[in-house]
Amino acid sequence: MTPGPGLHRTPLPKGFLASGANCGVRKYRPDIGVIISEVDAVAAGVFTLNECKAAPVQHCAKVLPADNVRAIFTNSGQANAATGAEGFKRNQEVINATAEALKCTPEQVLIASTGVIGVQMHTDKIIPALPDLVERAQEHAESFALAILTTDLVPKTVTTAVKLSQGEIRITGICKGSGMIHPNMATMLGYILTDVKISKDVAHTVLKAATDVSFNMISVDGDSSTNDCCFLMANGESGVELKNDQDYNAFKKAVTEVMVYLAKSIAADGEGATKLIEVAIKGSPEEQLAKTAARGVTLSPLIKTAIHGEDPNWGRILARLGAEKVPAAALAQMDLTLQGIKLFTNGEPATFNKDEVRTLLKSANVKIEIDLKSGPHTATAWGCDLSKKYVDINTDYS
Incomplete structure (x- = not known):
């Protein structure tokens, strides 16, 4: 293309x-x-x-x-x-x-x-x-x-x-x-x-x-x-x-x-955006669940601001997945990877270098990968970070 x-x-x-x-x-x-x-x-x-x-x-x-x-x-x-x-x-x-x-x-x-x-x-x-x-x-x-x-x-x-x-x-x-x-x-x-x-x-x-x-x-x-x-x-x-x-x-x-x-x-090119966020979910028991969960992660203001601030706060992602009705059994065995670094594995926190992940989050492209290990379905969603400029743009729009 x-x-x-x-x-x-x-x-x-x-x-x-x-x-x-x-x-x-x-x-x-x-x-x-x-x-x-x-x-x-x-x-x-x-x-x-x-x-x-x-x-x-x-x-x-x-x-x-x-x-x-x-x-x-x-x-x-x-x-x-x-x-x-x-x-x-x-x-x-x-x-x-x-x-x-x-x-x-x-x-x-x-x-x-x-x-x-x-x-x-x-x-x-x-x-x-x-x-x-x-x-x-x-x-x-x-x-x-x-x-x-x-x-x-x-x-x-x-x-x-x-x-x-x-x-x-x-x-x-x-x-x-x-x-x-x-x-x-x-x-x-x-x-x-x-x-x-x-x-x-x-x-x-x-x-x-x-x-x-x-x-x-x-x-x-x-x-x-x-x-x-x-x-x-x-x-x-x-x-x-x-x-x-x-x-x-x-x-x-x-x-x-x-x-x-x-x-x-x-x-x-989202209003005020500095980073493109890609959320890839696999291992979902249902296709629609994979789609709604992936979109839910891109939508969360808490996650969007964390990405903007280059904060690898994986707890916000886990909480959003639960709010999107991902089954507890899937959450208890899932893997969560941010910028290629595993932050959560087999339902438990993983050991990782926070400074290394912060550095990787400076990229204009941020990828969140989630494996629910519960089925054959996948979905990918895209969003952006949330910056102070978003407020400025929408305050002055009309």
Whole structure:
């Protein structure tokens, strides 16, 4: 996989274009973006489980999956959540105007929003800027990736080429997310684009499975957003189909790898974060237990602050596992390893050099490994440390 940004310019799959521009909602950076397929594309989506769903989320959840999508418009600055009937009206006005600029029908346009909750979309600024936004669309991801950022420090893109039995396809991923990250499908938006030829049912199945082990396994602050969504668009422009199980499995694996890469990039860019935390659990008697326990460790403020302070306080991890209903029998025989050093083994404290572990915790990447020795199931979750800067960012956000 080739990551962006930096010196890498992230190419889009065949038949896709993207653009970002400033329409005046934000002062200094792009605030609207569009992804365009030059032909009708299959599209699927997964969305927040928060009961307070933003207008764009409710719209897209009704129309997906579909096989005739031409574009996804996104604005940053206003989430268009908790905005009442007027919010739905403005949502549709932007969809209609985007369709007009693209010379397609409104039914072919998807929409996503990110920003402050309870603020109406500035349609007076957005709509006049749409023709120019469409006109400047190019075959790479960067301008769109910049346009969707809120408190993110860096844009997040990645691309990969996959050889299948009929030829090569490309998969490009773009996402944003830094705060209000605790997806159940953070503010998190994800876009997976590919030129493979698939059905909308396959797109939905692959997207859902990949989401469950990627975006649904990250947490920054435990707050699920009103606007979380992730889209998979496939326009078939490579001419390559999934002809057999080997092709299907290779495609699914590549989509999952792209989404895991993006999920980790969100966790690493968490608001105020200085460290990416990876929690790997094995030996669980149940798959769901492994997932909830791993996510629980990444979510704990006590653990997050200990990692930030480079304190190998393994007792906090053990306590969190118990709170996540890991059986007492498993806790009584488990191993716990931090940065490759065993701190707890066979249910008892291990002897270790605390200064050595403190030094290892200075790394920007921290790994916690837990072996419950109670079954065949595994799970991995990602999060970040909790710093004083997180408070500063969220005090000033609105």
